[in-house]
Structures are given as structure tokens and as C-alpha cells.
Amino acid sequence: MMGGWTATPTELAEATGRWLTSTRWFTGDPSDGVVFTHASPIESSQNVSTVMFLVRSGELTFCVPLTFREGPDSREGIGSQPIGNIGQVQMWDATDDVDGQRALLNLLSADRDDQAGAFRLSARPIRSNFPAVASSHRLTSEQSNTSIIYRFVDPDDGAAGIILKVFRVLSDGANPDVELQQALDAAGSHAVPRQYGSVRGAWDGNQTDVAVAQEFLVGALDAWQVITGALAAGNFEVSDEIRGLGSLTAQIHRDLATAFGTATASDDAREQLVGQWRNRANRALADAPQLDQYREAIDSVFASVSSVQWPPLQRIHGDYHLGQVLHVPDRGWVALDFEGEPLRPLSERVQPDLALRDVAGILRSFDYAAGTTVRQGGDSQAAASWYEGARDAFLAGYGELSESEEALLEALMLDKALYEVSYESASRPDWIDIPVGAVRRQFASE
Ligand SMILES: Nc1ncnc2c1ncn2[C@@H]1O[C@H](COP(=O)(O)OP(=O)(O)O)[C@@H](O)[C@H]1O
């Protein structure tokens, strides 16, 4: 590190452990402790240096870039707070430090391609000749990873800046968020932001994306904000743009099928997917015992689609909901965050699936928007009919479904609601009534 100064893994763990285990992205068990296992220097000067660390906690590996500063001169004008210190050297989360932020972005344009070392970083630039950066700041909204926004001095072909996301929990294998958005961008799709590149990390036989950079879309609100804002204001009219969201979704599916191909839904593949739905249902019933009375009914919905005709399987978004779509001024809808559902292992998330799973995701999100409106005192009748109108408009934009696709969509909506039961029970118990209500309604007439 700077000036030959080094720190041992034990010193690092002692100095940062408390901060690390209290971050939003630390999804481990704090009682497992943290172990600094690997380090890869990013940038170093006489008294400031930035290093990318891998930190192990239980079974999980976290990506933790840190910036070190030695001496008062190196700290002058730093707006953010240090997270700890080792002797005279103070440490910052690099995503929250102006020099750390610059070093992380420089990784993309520095032609870095490590051939040796225990933790090797390689840049995979796409549009690497971007303009000079005027300012940078960390995104403050709630997110599972950590993003930094860089504003250009002058726009680059209309783009006002870059948003760079550092992936926090690493697993072996290409990150679908990077793989799918880069493939869509390369195919000329405007359904995702323009891509600037990504950084790969390799260690102990593992290889994955540690960061990705894309066009920062200025002034965008996500579809959840747009829709719940309108409903909260008492506007229950179904906007034409919902039909447009359906068409955009169909286009994304066509482009992903072209880029990655499709696979016949063989008996084995169906059995595997329906098996996953059953596992999720079992987990949801354990998390919400009040749904146990529907155990058989759930099982028979899943059993009934085993025998209908399935369309070919393909790569999909995988966690498609209204919060994953931005409404961009003068551009319209743009989809984000193709990482898949956080509760599923990566190996499942990259398997070909039913594209209708994404359709189910958005329809469930319309139900959440209606449910939230009612929870906040909105008119329940108006919210229920808005839901039906929004569903019909989205499906009209998506394209006609066959009878068997409709049956599959119903099963996938049930599966998604059951996933949400577990998600809410772990993350937001106050919200659990929304998916629980959806499961109940599905069986109300039986
Ligand atoms: N290209 C972008 N332009 C503008 N805002 C973005 C962009 N990408 C992400 N965001 C904002 O950052 C938030 C988090 O991004 P996301 O990719 O969902 O991160 P995470 O994987 O951490 O959940 C989004 O909900 C959105 O508000």
C-alpha cells in the first residue's frame, strides 16, 4: 500500500468488522465474524491508496473496496466519514471516498488485466473513451449492492454520466445483471441503459463480475414511484404507458432469446422448475402457517401445469417488478437489475426459464401497487379495478397468450406470491398481507 505501509488481515478485520456487519449489503450472520482473505491494489500514491478486498463471513464472500489515508494532508476536503483506523492510517469505504470513487472508475479505462496474484482484476471496457468526470457521489437509496454516480463535464452522445455498481456478494460465475444487459446493449436494444464496461475478479478457481458501469439516466423515476404516486393522488385511470411496458417486456424477451437461444422444455427441465416452485411453496407455508389450508390447492395448481404445453425456455430478467423499470424523460421505459431474485442461488438464476415468469412478476407488482394504495387509505374498489385494467393493458402490449400459457401464468403468479410471502416475512413483515391476500384470493372461489 502507500509508502510501503501494510496491514494484516487481523488488523483489517478488527478495524472494520463492526462497520462491515452493520452495512445494508452485509447479508451474513454477524456472529460468524469476518475474515479478510484476498486483496488487490487498485491505486496508490504517497499517502492515499485504494485496495479491493474479499471478505469471508460464514459461507459468503463480500467485495469490499477500501481507501486508506495517512496524515492530515491526505484527509483535507474529504466530505465523508472514515469507517475506522489502524494506528495513524484512517480507512474509508472506497465507494464513499472521492479518491476511492475515482480509482474504481479508472479500473475500467486502465486496461487492467492481471495475469498473476491470488486475486486478479481485469477490465472489460465497452465504451471506455468517456468524457472527463466533474463530480461523483454514492447513491443513497436503499439497494442490495453499492452504486456511485459520476457526472460528466460534457455529455457523451447524450449521456450525462455513468453509474458504477460494485457487487457486494460474490459467487462463482458471470453475474446475469452484467451478462444480460451487455448482450441487450450489444444487440442495439434501447430497453436497457448504454453499457460502459465491467470488471472481472478471479480468485481460488472462482471468477465473477465485481463491478459494472452504465449510462446514468438523469431525472428518472422508477415505475413503482410513477404508478403508486398516481394511485395515491386518486388517479385510477390506467395509463397508456402500461401497454408500452408490456410491449417493451416482449421485446426484451425476444432479444434475449436471440442472444442466448432457447431450449425445449423437456420433461426433466419442467420437473426441475416445478420442483423449485414446490420448494418455494414449502418455505412460504413454513413462513406463513396461516396459508397451510391451501397446501393441497397450491399443489394441484402446480400439478395441473405439468401436463399442459410449455413454450421454449430462455434467459429472462428473473426479478422483474415495477422497481426495476425506470421511466426516463424523453425516452420512456428502461429496464434494470437483471440479477434475478436475491433469495435464489446463482446457479438457478442463470438457468433458462419461462419468459412468463417476468410477466407474472410485473402483474404481482401491480397487485402490490393496488395493495399499498389501499393500506394508505385509498379506495379498495377503485384499486381492484385499476389492477384489472393495468393487467389487461400490460398483457395487451405483451402479446396474445395461448390457453396453456394462461394456465402457466396463473401458476407463476402463485409461485411469485409465495416467494414474496417468504421475502416479506424475512425483510418487511408489515407487508406480508399483500402476497398472503393474493394467495387467498386465488383460492377464494374454491
Ligand atoms: N442507469 C441508471 N440510471 C439512473 N439510475 C439508476 C441506474 N441504474 C440504477 N439506478 C438507480 O439505482 C437503483 C439501484 O439499482 P439496481 O441496479 O437495482 O441495484 P441493486 O442491484 O443494488 O438493487 C435503482 O432502483 C435506480 O433508482
Ligand SMILES: O=P(O)(O)O[C@H]1O[C@H](CO)[C@@H](O[C@H]2O[C@H](CO)[C@@H](O)[C@H](O)[C@H]2O)[C@H](O)[C@H]1O
Ligand atoms: O429489488 P430486489 O432485487 O432487491 O427485489 C427484492 O425486493 C423487492 C422489494 O424491494 C421485492 O419486491 C416486492 O415488493 C415490491 C414493492 O416494494 C413489489 O413491486 C414487487 O412486486 C414485490 O415482489 C422483490 O420481490 C425482492 O426480490
